Amino acid sequence: MIQALRGMKDILQPQSERFVHIVETASEIAARYGYDYIETPLLEETALFKRSVGESSDIVGKEMYQFIDKGGNDVCLRPEGTAGIVRAFIQNKLDKRGGIHRFYYHGPMFRYERPQKGRLREFHQFGCESFGESSVYEDFTIILMIKDIFDALGIGYSIKLNSLGCPECMPGYRESLVRHLVDIRDGLCEDCQRRVETNPIRVLDCKNGSCKEALASSPLIVENLCETCDADFRRLTKMLDSHSIPYELDPKLVRGLDYYTRTAFEFVSDEIGAQSAIAGGGRYNRLVEFLGGKPTPAVGFALGIERIMELVKLPEKGRHGIYLGVMEEEALDTILKIAHNKRKSERVFVEYSKRSLKAHLKAADRLGARVCAVIGEEELKDSLVWIKDLETKEERRVGFDQLD
RNA sequence: GUGGGUGUAGCUCAGUCGGUUAGAGCGCCAGAUUGUGGCUCUGGAGGUCGCCGGUUCGAUUCCGGUCAUCCACCCCA
Incomplete structure (x- = not known):
């Protein structure tokens, strides 16, 4: 792999x-x-x-x-x-x-x-x-x-x-720092001894305990x-x-x-x-x-x-968006049109294959949708869509264009 | 670059003082009759125990190496 x-x-x-x-x-x-x-x-x-x-x-x-x-x-x-x-x-x-x-x-x-x-x-x-x-x-x-x-x-x-x-x-300060560092050289760690030549300023930043002690009396830039x-x-x-x-x-x-x-x-x-x-x-x-x-x-x-x-806490968003599915294949076209329209303003999931109501509800639930909307045999006859709010559990049938 | 810890199921981890079918919880799949999710119950799938080698009748377990990962040093956001 x-x-x-x-x-x-x-x-x-x-x-x-x-x-x-x-x-x-x-x-x-x-x-x-x-x-x-x-x-x-x-x-x-x-x-x-x-x-x-x-x-x-x-x-x-x-x-x-x-x-x-x-x-x-x-x-x-x-x-x-x-x-x-x-x-x-x-x-x-x-x-x-x-x-x-x-x-x-x-x-x-x-x-x-x-x-x-x-x-x-x-x-x-x-x-x-x-x-x-x-x-x-x-x-x-x-x-x-x-x-x-x-x-x-x-x-x-x-x-x-x-x-x-x-x-x-800075240059003047650097010189006086180097003079001081040379004086206390023996108390510095290996890396810092090298830094005295290469980059003395960074010696100040050393986290090594003994260096910290040795540096206690060193001149500070803010005072110079x-x-x-x-x-x-x-x-x-x-x-x-x-x-x-x-x-x-x-x-x-x-x-x-x-x-x-x-x-x-x-x-x-x-x-x-x-x-x-x-x-x-x-x-x-x-x-x-x-x-x-x-x-x-x-x-x-x-x-x-x-x-x-690691520090950011995101607010819980909860259920949102709508899930659309069909129980009769002829309804898919309608569902896709509704989906396209709804997508102008909200999150929409569409299941393309025909499934049982139970399967649709389960899928909608897992996707975190707020609403599950399905067209089955009964709805198809009357040009309606069955919708259920997965949070309040309310369900009803509405016309294709009345979905909100 | 240096030091230490850890690698077992999708995830979090137990376990084997070396022995035959390697476990749990969560997750996943299916069912609990006909068009109702989450909760519950029942059942199920899923692992060459990181990889290579050594010791051994036998290694996931012991040893060595290697890789990965985590933490710290170093450095820096």
Whole structure:
């Protein structure tokens, strides 16, 4: 038997219903915040991700589905959404056009990781990217939008917030951090000792207990921000406070992708296991320029649909729709016409073969229909259809055109 | 990539200290008379006990390998 590849899953109902519900809810809210839908290719040149996500990240280093296509191009399945959208933004010359451009997207992402709870090799994200707005109010608005989405979906979360600084203050901070890390090197885990060279910022994010202890006294970026970054960060937290949005300052929150600057945030849930981030994002003012476009400020986020599916509770829909069947073959034509008409407004099931009343009722019941409508010998004579409400058990006969 | 758990019916799982017909609940199918579903009752179908190899008179059970899956590390949504 051929099975789906490791870490890749079919999504059938009832899960597919949650999936659609999440995408629809998020899309609707994003549209109300002024975002337009964008669709970009799943396959991109490998160089795009190497440059945007960063070569030092594990995503690029060892988790990409990368291969050479038949034309000799080095390509890979996208491991995340932002890079492709930034590429599209630049390629379509929107950077030169100026103004503000906001996009939302959703679709599959691919990372060759070891699967576990909340982590798949093919997973789905919904995300938004806003280009051209440098105000921190846009960062605030994006956080507010995510809150709206999660509230609409009825799921709990907490927000972690940090600022990663900018080219003004980050390099200086990085140097002092490295100096400190070198001092405490012996107390760090193997991975972190390596990271001191490759990506010192990420040492802060290490979950290893001994590293956490060793890092207790390390300098924090939020205490080393330049004036502009600091003012923005204060404004952001003030806005969140005044809107009564609870958040937790996490000076050790480091986004895994290299392109983030200033605002970085994560929405986490404590109900879904170790992979607790249900949304993450922040500002990435340097990425457009880095990928060859005109310098353009940008903010964005992505949320993990599969992780959220575990949290969404769908309202019970109960019986709905109508089931149509016949006990005499001559009535099938009539039934099909009724079905076509009813389908303009509701869910309709049609059984094409002649069956006993009992069989029809049973089938209607199993399909979750509210009404079972059948034409038998008696109804055929008088041009009527017998209907039964499976919930109230009421039954009656009505004319072909009076079905409601 | 590392570590641990688990693979027995469609689903959730029991069980065999190695022995002849491998079980339960749920689900499924059929019936409880003629045109009445869900509930109940009765009956029935359905399993090469993940795969390969080893030990053994004999393996679903023990051992090794392999694959799959789950959880955690790592990484991240």
